[in-house]
Amino acid sequence: MAADRLLVLRPDDDVAIATADLPAGTRLTVGDRTLVLPGDVPRSHKLALRAVPxxxxxxxxxxxxxxxTADIAPGDHVHTHNLGMDDTVRAHEFGTVHATLPPAPVGRTFDGYRRADGRAGTRNYVAIVTSVNCSASTAKMIADQFRGPAALAAYPHVDGVIALTHGSGCGLVPGSEGANALVRTLRGYARHPNVGGVLVLGLGCEMVPVQSLVDGLDLPSDTLVHTLTIQDTGGVRATVREGVAQIMAMLPVLDERRREPIPISELVLGLNCGGSDGYSGITANPALGRASDLLVAAGGTSVLAETPEVFGAEHLLTRRAVSEQVGRKLLDRLDWWQGYAAAGGGTLDNNPSPGNKAGGLTTILEKSLGAVAKGGQADLSAVVEYAEPITSRGLVFMDTPGYDPVSVTGIVAGGATVVCFTTGRGSVFGCRPAPSIKLATNTEMFERMSDDMDVNCGRIVDGTATLEQVGDEIFERIIAVASGQETVSEGLDLGQEEFVPWQLGTVT
Structure with a gap:
């Protein structure tokens, strides 16, 4: 409900959200009440509608x-100075809520790349997958030979050559949680449907050997694969020359591939947010949730993630789980996270970040309630580990950190072929080989950073578009981008450095 520069989200809410900067002394009418603000309330922040002791x-x-944490009077600014964590244990139900999704669009297709294993890609990349950080610089030297508008001009159906480098690969305990997560991630990118050619590059003495990343991996039969180690090839210069030659041999083959109509039910959509603000849970996240529901209704897959950022809202997801087993798996991961945070000297309510707080978010509970809106209303069909292959249709939850590059890296490793990324403060995140669609939560930021944003969801608060209209627009943009339309982050050549596998566990 819009009420004189305020948004009241639920009739029984104790707070409203300011849609403009409100100076002290401002008089506001909410229903039959008049509020006089005793202090300033910034745009997207909360003010009290009633007294709370x-x-x-x-x-x-x-x-x-x-x-x-202190007496709150009507009209007070509600934020970190007077609001703290609520540690009340939440009741968890399983499979008690099943929403009716929007009508499924009939017969919709996107123009994608059909892979030999039957999966569908939205891009056609060559990926240099590094087994260890020691080969990172060499991988970048190889990829740099194919950067710039003229480098691939002769191969218009190849989207690029990317170096997927990271800070690990050695000093790991074989078979440990950390080692397994890294191997899943690297293998997930090697077999990704947006990757047509792979060069696996290592040093030669690392704990995650090059050949281990492709041996036994069920790669599509049309994926072109080469392996190199710097030590066996004769050093950095020789490896760069050989790597460039191997990729040059791939390009004519990959360029022969063409897009074809594929049902949208075969899209895998990654959902993520970063640099959130007080509008995130009101505009971009629920609008993306509607787009996600449309895709799920059509038989497609959406992937919600960022486990620390569903803490406090997990009870809303367990109610939607298709089984108690699925719901309890989510709770098990949250229990793991609480222990993981404690071992590092923190707690899950250390979140939100300073930028989130500047944008009006106060507690992790508030942030999480807005974040889960990205998942719409669909049933929760599965919970998977970090970078685990996504095989279920519908809404899937992946266990990832909240740190954007690490989270999206896991989602893409699991098979997401398009990513939608919501932001209120102005994240400049890009992601390759999966295109990233940037959704702005507010018009002021969208206009200030228009070169970095794809869709302005702030129109919902401005009153110039409904949530349903913006959600439908996002859905159409997903199909267009999956069919080859360039996103702003792709136009800026972003997304290579944002490959950040989750590093956890013992490093010796």
Whole structure:
């Protein structure tokens, strides 16, 4: 409900969201009440609609976002100075909520690349997959030979050559959680449907050997694969020359591939947010949730992630789980995260970040309630580990950190072929080989950073478009981008450095 420069999300909410900077002394009318603000309230921040005593629960979205740490009066700015964590244990139900999704679009297709294993890609890349950080510089030297508008002019159906470098690959304990996560990630990119050719590059003495990344891996039979180690090839210069030659041999073959109509049910959509603000859970995230529901209704797959950023809202997801087993797997991962955070000297309510707080988010509960909106209303069909192959249709949850590059790297390793990324503060994230569609939560940031954003979801707050209209627009943009339309991050050649596998576990 819009009410005189405020948004009231639920009738019983204790707070509203300011849609403009409100100076002290501002008079606001909400229903039959008049509020006079005792202090300034910045745009996208919260102000109290009613009195809440110290220790009382503060509600937004119809849910608890924390407890008052001081008495809150009507009109007060509600933020870190008077709102803290609510540690009340939440009740978890399983499979008790099943929403009716929007009508599935009939017969919709996108123009994609059909791979030999039956999966569908949205791009056609050559990926240099590095087994160890020691080969990172060499991989970049090879990829740099194919950068720039003229480098691949003779191969218009090849989207690029990317070096996927990272900071690990040696000093790991074989078979450990950290080693397994890295190997899953590297293998996931090697077999990704957006990758037509792979050069696996290592040093030669690392703990994750080059050949181990392709031996036994069920690669599509049309994936072109070469392997190199710097030590066996004769050093960096010789390896660069050989790597360039091997990729040059791949390019004519890959350039012969053509897009063809493929049902949208074969799209795998990654959902992520970064640099969130007080509008994220009101505009971009629920609009993306509608687009996700449209895709799921058509038989496609959407992947929600960022486990620390569903903490406090997980009860809303377990209610939508297709089985108790699926719901409990999500709770098990949250239990793991609480131990992981404690071992590092923190807690999950250390989130939000300073930028999130500047944008109006106060507690992890508030942030999580807005973040889960990206997953729409669909049933939760599966919960998978970091970078695990995604084989279920519908809405899937992947266990990832909240740190954007690490989270999206896992989602793409699992098979996401398009990513939608919402931001309120202005993240400049890009992602390759999966195109990343940037969704701005507010018009002010969209206009200030228009070269970095694809869709302005702030129109929902401005009153110039409905949530359903923007959600439908995002859905159409997903299909267009999957069919080859360039995103702004692709136009800026972003997405290579954002390959960041999750490093966890013992390094010796």
């Amino acid at each position: 110290a220790g009382g629960v503060v509600h937004k979205y119809g849910q608890s976002i924390g407890r008052a």
